[in-house]
Amino acid sequence: MEAFQNYINGEFVDGADSFLSVNPATGEHWAKIPACSSKQVDIAVRAARQAFCSREWTRLTASQRGRLLFRIADLIERYAARFAELDTLDSGKTLRETSAQSTYIAEYYRYFAGLADKIEGAYLPIDHPDSAVWLRREPKGVAAAIVPWNSPLFLSAVKLGPALAAGCTAVLKASEDAPAPMLEFAKLIEEAEIQPGVVNIICGFGDDCGKPLSSHPDVDHIAFTGGPETARHVVRNSANSLASTSLELGGKSPFVVFDDCDLESAVNAQIAAVFLTGGQSCIAGSRLIVARKLKDKFLEQLKKKAQDIVIGDPLDLKTDMGPLCTDRQRQFIARTVSESVAAGAELICGGDIIDRPGYYFEPTILDCSNHVSAPSVRLELFGPVLSVLEFDEEDEALELANQTPYGLAAGVFTTNLSRAHRMSSKIKAGVVWVNTYRNVSPMVPFGGFGWSGHGREGGIESVLAYMSTKSVWLNTSDKAFANPFEKHG
Numbered sequence: 001m002e003a004f005q006n007y008i009n010g011e012f013v014d015g016a017d018s019f020l021s022v023n024p025a026t027g028e029h030w031a032k033i034p035a036c037s038s039k040q041v042d043i044a045v046r047a048a049r050q051a052f053c054s055r056e057w058t059r060l061t062a063s064q065r066g067r068l069l070f071r072i073a074d075l076i077e078r079y080a081a082r083f084a085e086l087d088t089l090d091s092g093k094t095l096r097e098t099s100a101q102s103t104y105i106a107e108y109y110r111y112f113a114g115l116a117d118k119i120e121g122a123y124l125p126i127d128h129p130d131s132a133v134w135l136r137r138e139p140k141g142v143a144a145a146i147v148p149w150n151s152p153l154f155l156s157a158v159k160l161g162p163a164l165a166a167g168c169t170a171v172l173k174a175s176e177d178a179p180a181p182m183l184e185f186a187k188l189i190e191e192a193e194i195q196p197g198v199v200n201i202i203c204g205f206g207d208d209c210g211k212p213l214s215s216h217p218d219v220d221h222i223a224f225t226g227g228p229e230t231a232r233h234v235v236r237n238s239a240n241s242l243a244s245t246s247l248e249l250g251g252k253s254p255f256v257v258f259d260d261c262d263l264e265s266a267v268n269a270q271i272a273a274v275f276l277t278g279g280q281s282c283i284a285g286s287r288l289i290v291a292r293k294l295k296d297k298f299l300e301q302l303k304k305k306a307q308d309i310v311i312g313d314p315l316d317l318k319t320d321m322g323p324l325c326t327d328r329q330r331q332f333i334a335r336t337v338s339e340s341v342a343a344g345a346e347l348i349c350g351g352d353i354i355d356r357p358g359y360y361f362e363p364t365i366l367d368c369s370n371h372v373s374a375p376s377v378r379l380e381l382f383g384p385v386l387s388v389l390e391f392d393e394e395d396e397a398l399e400l401a402n403q404t405p406y407g408l409a410a411g412v413f414t415t416n417l418s419r420a421h422r423m424s425s426k427i428k429a430g431v432v433w434v435n436t437y438r439n440v441s442p443m444v445p446f447g448g449f450g451w452s453g454h455g456r457e458g459g460i461e462s463v464l465a466y467m468s469t470k471s472v473w474l475n476t477s478d479k480a481f482a483n484p485f486e487k488h489g
Helices: 038-053 062-078 080-091 095-115 152-166 180-191 206-214 228-238 263-279 292-307 327-342 394-401 417-426 459-464
Strands: 006-008 011-013 017-023 028-035 122-124 131-139 142-146 169-174 199-203 221-225 244-248 254-257 287-291 346-349 364-367 385-391 409-413 431-434 467-475
Touching: 006 038, 006 180, 017 080, 028 080, 028 180, 028 199, 038 142, 038 169, 038 199, 038 206, 062 080, 062 095, 062 152, 062 180, 080 095, 080 152, 080 180, 095 152, 095 459, 142 152, 142 206, 152 169, 152 180, 152 221, 152 459, 169 180, 169 206, 180 199, 199 206, 206 228, 221 228, 228 244, 254 263, 254 394, 263 292, 263 385, 263 409, 287 292, 287 394, 292 346, 292 364, 292 385, 327 346, 327 364, 327 385, 385 394, 394 417, 409 417, 417 431
Parallel strands: 142 169, 142 221, 169 199, 221 244, 254 287, 254 409, 287 385, 364 385, 409 431
Antiparallel strands: 006 011, 006 199, 017 028, 122 131, 131 467, 346 364
8 A cells, every 4th residue: 555645844654543545446555644733734835835936936936947847847757657647546537648748747837937927017108297106016925735536747837837837835635535646746856856845746635735725824825726615715714814816626528519510529529518527527528419310329429438448457558438536526427417317318328336346337338408497407417417408590509508507618619610609608618629629738728717717828828827916116306305394485
């Protein structure tokens, strides 16, 4: 059994308590994980504050901070295979996926490394005579990054990368579900010779770890990825310090297919949108909104491809889809599918727990055209479940697409360029893919509207989220400042 530790102020330390992590493919314990106490959280935040105020950190130029990020990128590439294996063992995602993602994460750190010395201020053409005014962008201070279990290294990269590029220090909290890759990542921070306290990585449960971190008075910015309900707690906690927040939350993303689409491309993209990663993604295209005249043909091909998905050991490179991360999530999905069928949804395929060790669930398609308010249509399931809706006119498709409090991502498949522009401008989502799906890049901002949160990760906007703007006024006159109370006449 592997054992992991917290990384606080440049030292690897055990938690005040510990727990065992489960391999979702077998249901067996495989790793010992530290559970932080509130006292350890306080030590980590104070270490980050001390490092932020230290001469050793503040004297680094932006270019030097960039070189630290380049160093992290190189190390991630070197140890990509190790991270991929840990991610698969801890989360159940296929090794094919974790291997590709672990390698690509290095590009995010390289992008933020390059941005570190590209953040500029401004000189303002002010309307006051004898005045010069310019703007400075300065780091906010200590950033708390709260990262979920799915894609933990990627979701920490889009927080830690811009935070360090901006000049902040950080405390990263790993989820109690599948925390191993993030805790292992601390070894790279050590190997990169980053000053103690600049990056701290901890793990623990809500009351003892998450709440003390998000309510700590020395935290200046909180970057959170997770569900809306937990985000509400984070926002309430942040009132203690009035820390700024960026929230990347859930989704119930529409996948809109018009009858003029490239059928094969749309079917393949829908398979990737909802069944890749077992649907355990905030951007899962879990609501298929398909033109009525195309629906039967589309579902026929979709069902066949869904049933051809190879389910099995995620470490086997022949496996297409592994288990869900936790049994509680699997039980929630099974319950919701059952309730949706009872409410009138038609089960096209799947719909059940797979009888084998681990937390496996069948790729599932539900036709909810006659029950658009079925639980599977409304709730983010975070699993391999697709709800199907149908439409006749473009306006109807748009109305169905926006019939959700979420607004993270959307897909539109059509060969009509004018329609593509109309739909992408009117769909309420932070990311809209046209004739493609799931594309991401470090250069492109990512984030949502409504229940999907606020703020953006990726692109230059994400670095600015960790900075504050300071206005500097300079009197250019040789005259003394006038006494406003001086008597005249």
